Amino acid sequence: MQFVKLGLFASLAASALVAATPVQAQVTLKVWSIDGNDRPGIADTFSKEFDEANDDIVVEYRYIPFDELVNETLRAFATGNAPDIVSFDNPDFALFSSRGAMLDITDRVANSEIIGKAEYFQGPLNSVTWDGKLYGVPKYTDTIGIFYNKDLMAAAGLTEPPTTWAEVAEYAEKLTDPANNVYGVTFSARAGEEGTFQFLPIIQMSGGDANKVNTEGAAEVLDLWKTIIDNGWASRDVLSLGQWDSTGVFNSGNAAMAVSGPWEIDRMLEDADFDWGVALLPTITEGGERSSALGGFNWGIMASTQHPDEAFRLLEYYVSQEDRLFPEFGNLPARGDIELPATGIEKKDAALKVFQEQLQYAQPRGPHPEWQKISKAIYDAMQQALTGQMSAMDALNQAQATIDTIY
Amino acid sequence: MSRILNALRDGVGFDILLVGAALIFLLALAGAPLLYNVLMSFQQVDMFTLGALFRPFVGFDNYVAVVRQPEFWLVTRNTFIFVFGSMAGQFVLGFALALFFAQRFPGAATIRGLFLVSWVMPGLVVGAIWSWILAGDFGVLNVILKTFGIIDTNIFWKSDPNFSIWAVVIANIWLGLAFNMLLLSVGLAAIPRDLYEAAELDGANAFQRFWTITLPMMRSTIGAVLSLGLIGTLQQFDLFPALTEGGPANTSNVAGFWSWQLSFQLYDFAKGATVSVMMFLLVLFASVVYVRSTRHEVRG
Numbered sequence: 057m058q059f060v061k062l063g064l065f066a067s068l069a070a071s072a073l074v075a076a077t078p079v080q081a082q083v084t085l086k087v088w089s090i091d092g093n094d095r096p097g098i099a100d101t102f103s104k105e106f107d108e109a110n111d112d113i114v115v116e117y118r119y120i121p122f123d124e125l126v127n128e129t130l131r132a133f134a135t136g137n138a139p140d141i142v143s144f145d146n147p148d149f150a151l152f153s154s155r156g157a158m159l160d161i162t163d164r165v166a167n168s169e170i171i172g173k174a175e176y177f178q179g180p181l182n183s184v185t186w187d188g189k190l191y192g193v194p195k196y197t198d199t200i201g202i203f204y205n206k207d208l209m210a211a212a213g214l215t216e217p218p219t220t221w222a223e224v225a226e227y228a229e230k231l232t233d234p235a236n237n238v239y240g241v242t243f244s245a246r247a248g249e250e251g252t253f254q255f256l257p258i259i260q261m262s263g264g265d266a267n268k269v270n271t272e273g274a275a276e277v278l279d280l281w282k283t284i285i286d287n288g289w290a291s292r293d294v295l296s297l298g299q300w301d302s303t304g305v306f307n308s309g310n311a312a313m314a315v316s317g318p319w320e321i322d323r324m325l326e327d328a329d330f331d332w333g334v335a336l337l338p339t340i341t342e343g344g345e346r347s348s349a350l351g352g353f354n355w356g357i358m359a360s361t362q363h364p365d366e367a368f369r370l371l372e373y374y375v376s377q378e379d380r381l382f383p384e385f386g387n388l389p390a391r392g393d394i395e396l397p398a399t400g401i402e403k404k405d406a407a408l409k410v411f412q413e414q415l416q417y418a419q420p421r422g423p424h425p426e427w428q429k430i431s432k433a434i435y436d437a438m439q440q441a442l443t444g445q446m447s448a449m450d451a452l453n454q455a456q457a458t459i460d461t462i463y
Numbered sequence: 464m465s466r467i468l469n470a471l472r473d474g475v476g477f478d479i480l481l482v483g484a485a486l487i488f489l490l491a492l493a494g495a496p497l498l499y500n501v502l503m504s505f506q507q508v509d510m511f512t513l514g515a516l517f518r519p520f521v522g523f524d525n526y527v528a529v530v531r532q533p534e535f536w537l538v539t540r541n542t543f544i545f546v547f548g549s550m551a552g553q554f555v556l557g558f559a560l561a562l563f564f565a566q567r568f569p570g571a572a573t574i575r576g577l578f579l580v581s582w583v584m585p586g587l588v589v590g591a592i593w594s595w596i597l598a599g600d601f602g603v604l605n606v607i608l609k610t611f612g613i614i615d616t617n618i619f620w621k622s623d624p625n626f627s628i629w630a631v632v633i634a635n636i637w638l639g640l641a642f643n644m645l646l647l648s649v650g651l652a653a654i655p656r657d658l659y660e661a662a663e664l665d666g667a668n669a670f671q672r673f674w675t676i677t678l679p680m681m682r683s684t685i686g687a688v689l690s691l692g693l694i695g696t697l698q699q700f701d702l703f704p705a706l707t708e709g710g711p712a713n714t715s716n717v718a719g720f721w722s723w724q725l726s727f728q729l730y731d732f733a734k735g736a737t738v739s740v741m742m743f744l745l746v747l748f749a750s751v752v753y754v755r756s757t758r759h760e761v762r763g
Contacts, residue, residue, distance in 0.1 A: 127727065151730075237600070247710025293599040295622035295711040310600070428729045436534070439712035443624045454533060 083366045084114045086139035088129065089353075090122045098195065098374075098385050099143060106373045113366050126151070133157055133360065140361040141370060143195050143353045146183040147249070147431070150423030152356065153184070153191035159357040159364060161371075162190040170372040179350040180390035183420035192356030193371065194390030196381055199348045199418040200254065200317045201410055202338060203303070203324070206331040208238065208312040217335035221258075221277045224313065224338050228289035231312035240289040242311035244299040245281070245442055251435035252421065253349045254299070254315055259434075260347035260419050261340050266430050267463045269437065270452035273340045278441045278448035285442060295439060317351065318388060318411045321404055334407045336414050350418040352390060388415070426462050433458040497743070503736040525737040534713040534721075541628050542717040542742075548629070549699075550692045552636035557643025557688075562677075564644075565651045575648065582641040590705020593634035597621055597706070621707050627715035634702050639695060643688055650684030651677070690753040697742060718742045 091097025100117050107115040118139070120128050126148050132138045133152075144152065152158050165171045171193060173181065180194035202224070204217050212231050218224045228240025244250045256266065262273025284290045290311075294302060299316050306314035307327040315337070324332065337348045355374060357367045378389045382396050388411065389396075396412065398405050424430060437455035441448040467476065499516075504525050506518040529535060564575040581589070596603045599619035608614045620630040654677065662672050678685075700719055703709055709716030709724065716724075718738055726735025 126730075247708045247712070291600050292619035292622045295619075296707055305600075426730075429731065432724075432729060435710075436712055439710055443711050443714070445624060445712055445714075458533070 082112060082114055083363045084116060085367055085370055087115055087117045087141045088120050088139040089143040090120060090125060092119050102374050102377055106370055138358045138360045140367045141357055143355050146352055146354050147421040147427045149183055149354045150186055151425045153186040154425040157359055158191040159359045160189050160191060164368050165190055168372060171375050175391040175393045177390055177392060177415050179418040179420050183423050184354050192354045193375060195353040195355050196387035197352035197390035198317045198319060198388055199350055199411060199414050200315055201334045201336055201414050203306060203314045203316060203332055203334045205312045206333055218338050220342055221280050221338050221340060225280050225284050228284055232289045237310050239291050239311045241313040242290055242302045242305050243294055243315035244297055244302045245294050245438055246296060246298055247435055247439055249431055250299050251438055252431040255438045256421060257337060257347040257349050261345050266422055269434060270456040275448040275452055277340060282442050295442060321407050334410045346417040348414050348418045350420045429462055430459055500736050501740055503733060504740045506733060508733040525733045529734055529737045537713050538716050538718060538721050544628050545632055545717045546696045548632040549635040549696045553639040553643045553692055557640050558647050560644045561647035561651055578641040578644055581637055586701025587705050589634060589638050590702045594706050597630050622711055624711055624714040627707050631702050631706055631715055635699055646688045650681045654680045686753055693749050
């Protein structure tokens with residue numbers, strides 16, 4: 057009896073609550089990303105704007121550190137507390153889309169007036185595609201090229217940046233100046249994702265890809281890299297330096313060339329007191345096939361969402377604001393139809409133009425749900441060859457054997 | 464009923480209650496995860512079944528797969544170098560410092576206190592600092608070695624496969640030195656002075672006094688320091704991401720870091736668990752040796 061009374065009372069109270077809320081029920085969308093920790097980023101800024109502009113939708117944004125994003129989302133998805141929208145680093149995306157954790161938005165995008173599939177660069181688009189279906193949209197992108205110190209080049213009698221890897225080696229020899237602590241070139245061949253990020257484009261240029269790494273061309277360039285390191289034209293520490301530290305050596309004038317990406321431009325303007333430029337990533341043969349690394353993040357709606365329509369509206373809002381990505385946040389949009397406004401800084405504008413062009417050749421890592429294992433096979437092989445533990449071809453063959461068990 | 468209550472209040476029951484509470488606590492917080500870990504090493508674990516307890520059993524497949532990994536023997540070799548190199552360095556240098564500061568000279572206690580700094584600092588910070596010290600081109604260590612004429616060309620500690628594991632060992636020795644020194648200092652202080660005075664009167668020299676008095680009296684302290692050192696070294700994780708990430712080409716990868724890499728970087732949780740079970744066997748072996756070596760003291 058007592059229970060029935062309580063139940064009645066509770067249901068009365070509940071209906072009173074429902075009656076008190078506006079006719080239009082509010083929908084809460086949870087968004088997770090790595091933005092907005094130390095300074096305003098894309099995800100937190102746009103989410104807040106959308107939240108304020110729409111009375112029927114509440115957006116709850118949560119910042120998650122880069123290293124914890126995948127683990128945290130996995131755990132949340134397994135226990136049914138996943139966010140509605142999440143953004144991942146592009147090689148991590150396939151892990152989720154291939155297992156049905158992301159919402160298939162192929163049809164929604166086809167009917168959308170705001171999101172157009174055709175405008176995106178092929179590489180970023182591939183990273184959100186799985187099995188021919190679209191599971192997300194690119195958020196922003198980046199890639200790598202080769203920076204060069206124009207003053208040192210001029211002093212060595214060189215006028216044009218290198219276009220092939222053989223030329224990089226040749227230039228590096230001329231530019232190396234041990235007396236003044238200057239290395240010819242610097243790059244990152246670290247035991248980690250950054251190592252793969254810089255080496256995978258070489259494999260792709262040689263006609264291979266993440267599923268076919270033991271190509272003649274890749275072994276040839278690895279041998280060149282080894283020569284460069286063994287002869288002291290590059291520091292042996294490229295094997296343990298990340299890209300940010302490696303480019304720091306360039307900025308301080310201790311390396312004449314550096315392989316890195318557009319995220320370095322602002323710091324370079326501040327730190328480098330010499331004239332510099334950037335060129336497309338060198339190819340294996342003169343005029344040979346181009347490739348470049350593809351970085352950046354993607355947006356996706358998780359399959360467990362209760363509000364797919366509202367989530368897609370939010371996604372459309374993010375996409376509609378993409379012309380603000382570069383001026384406000386310094387990130388490159390992953391599409392070719394947005395004109396980047398000139399900044400008025402000559403070096404920066406010139407560099408951006410090169411990176412915009414380079415993006416057309418950028419290819420994603422994977423996509424594959426077990427990308428991290430493939431990546432480890434690749435950077436392990438690269439390091440085994442560069443340290444002389446194995447010949448380049450043997451190391452790549454061993455990586456291929458590992459990769460064959462994954463693909 | 465009252466008999467049970469009485470037994471609880473004073474007597475065996477109370478003892479059992481106290482011990483039982485501690486045991487349950489230990490089983491729940493250490494035993495259960497340990498068993499779960501062992502269980503996982505015999506299962507096929509999928510990314511999305513991580514939370515489940517019942518998964519397909521695969522027998523020893525994970526163990527076979529781990530041993531067949533091309534880097535397995537390299538990691539095993541590195542683990543032994545890292546563990547015994549670090550322990551030997553920490554112990555010998557720690558003992559030497561403890562003996563030195565046991566001498567009475569002005570400021571001895573203060574300077575000994577300063578060594579605590581290395582113990583208080585987080586591993587990641589120590590790793591970052593040593594990362595600069597060990598840098599190949601502009602690192603302090605190379606400059607010092609060059610100044611003293613020990614080397615002609617720079618040693619690339621972190622990037623040369625011959626040195627990379629030693630780079631982590633050096634940093635770890637520095638990190639664990641203070642802890643060893645402190646424990647050993649306490650042991651030294653507990654040795655009665657008059658033993659030394661008597662030995663001196665009998666004409667024993669410094670080395671004889673060390674060998675016949677200090678070492679035997681320190682036996683249990685040394686056992687504790689070494690076994691704690693083994694556990695601490697196997698646990699060491701922070702230095703690896705800060706210094707080498709196990710590279711180049713796994714030449715500085717050890718079991719602990721590898722297990723983390725497999726689980727949380729490659730999302731191969733079964734293999735990560737398998738490696739940690741293998742490590743556990745090593746610790747178990749060391750604990751048995753330690754317990755056996757100190758058994759007579761308990762009886763005496």
